[in-house]
Amino acid sequence: MVTSQPVPVDPDHPASAAGLAESGRRVFQIEEQALAAVAARLDGEFTEACRLMLSTRGRVVCTGMGKSGHVARKIAATLASTGTPAFYVHPGEAAHGDLGMVTDADVVLALSYSGESDEILLLLPVLRRQGNKLVAMTGRPQSSMAREADVHLDVSVPAEACPLDLAPTASTTASLAMGDALAVALLEARGFTADDFARSHPAGALGRRLLLHIADIMHAGDEVPRVTVDATVSEALVEMSHKRLGMTAVVDGDGRLLGLYTDGDLRRSLDDANVDLRTTRIGQVMTRGPRTIGADALAVEAAQLMEAHKISGLLVVDAQQRVVGALNIHDLLRARVV
Template sequence: MPNQIDFQKVAIETLSIEQQALAVLAQQIDERFSRACEIILQCHGRLVVTGMGKSGHIGRKMAATFASTGTPSFFMHPGEAGHGDLGMLVRGDVLIAISNSGKSDEIMMLMPLIKHLGVPLITISGDDKGPMPQNADVALTLGEIHEACPLGLAPTSSTTATLALGDALAVALLEARGFTANDFAMSHPAGALGKRLLLHVKHLMHTGAELPKVSPDTPMNKVLYEISNKRLGLTTIVDDNGVLLGIFTDGDLRRLIDKHQGFDVNLPVSEVMTKNPLTISQEARAVEALEQMNEKKINQFAVVNDQQQVIGVIGMHDLIQAGVN
């Protein structure tokens, strides 16, 4: 039978120990951290991250974070590097090597070749006494921290601190590069943020033959045909130069029927259209269009250019279908 323990108490104790580890790490941030950032910023190649075992798992995440925040990076497995993958590392790269003990045999085996290539080496270890930090251009240390594992064996606090140090490097480099949310979106086009920042109205709006539009003297029977044929729930009303005069929606139709118990099919649309309707620019972000639709409680926008000519129509369905939220 398993021991009877207070699981919540253990969880809180674990988090407390790891918080202490981060506090210790914060005291280790000094000119070495600044030097590491400068070396990476001066790199003309890629930032290569390596580590064995749990350090390797942390290294993979670090490399992914660097790559998504403006620092080209990838992970190199030190064991595989000794069997050919060291070819991933070339002059002009920078190497971050992670080992809590600073003694990883797999990484130390690569040291002569790393030195031969002239690749700057940044190490992350518990202290600076091991052979890895002793051979490093910059030796970043975690400080004297205690593992949350009660046996003191499983990497817990040390991996948390290493991950946090990697995040600190990534954020410092991000700010130094002037990396923006738009830059982030460029490397995350399939994600929610990418859609919020990269999709604009012009990418989703209906144009050309799909664009519903009629002249102001068009009778209602033909207006209804245009709305039905284009399947967008409205039509724009434009003058001879394509300038927007108003819109007429299927909602306007329902309200017209309710008010007058029907309508004259020969009635010109100019007499019942909504004048000066809300419009949007094709350069507006799609998420802005959705937010404005929700705020104004409308389902469509006429898209106009600087001359107020209609160039498209965009509906809430288009935005939702594109995954904008």
């Protein structure tokens, strides 16, 4: 059984604060060099791998054992979320039935730094008979997997960051980066957009920002505070109090926007000795030409508009400038847009 040892207090010991920080910096340096070496080798094989994945009628099936399996699983997730249908299959489970998940239309992306993973090599004859194209990502161009593959992506690194040269470190970083390079190249080739990304992430913050529209969160119908231009300020205050949005639209007889009256306008009215809340018409004190937004705009656009103009609410109008809705900063907060 392995037991932990107490950390020495000697400042010159490798486990001292300075020694630990130096070890960490050394890892970054080694992995930076590894990434530079792999990037320099991107060539026609990378292009061909992308073309295979772009042209497939099926999906990209990622597989790998051990640490390579963890990397393959992450690559599959990144591909799937950026427009390339993909999933991960454990090679050990594949040999016991999960290979049925792979169709003849799929491209297989197999990861093994040694290129000699027995579990993957066992699957290759079956995949070949089924007609699957194989992209191998290894650190040994002369390995069995590299020779059997239709396309080989060389992710060999000068050295592992592990001082014992045992734990996969720089090599897994290089494989992850190669997977990201594939995903981004495919994303750009497909013309994949932020909206497309949001549709596959509806529960995330980006999904809310890119999929939620003003119409989804605005107050509409009788919930919209509005008074006609000949209403008194006190009548406008009653409307504002009932609708609780801190503002009211001022409209004409056809519901078209003429102006806006807010809590801020009320404070200014109270400071004006010429304003009698009971007799002054709202048209005399309202804000003309207020900021507005359309119902089909994104909710995040409302947040940006409010922030840019230091306002806390917006009226929603249609193409004829009729007031169809209203919202304030609290609606955006409840929708978790801001």
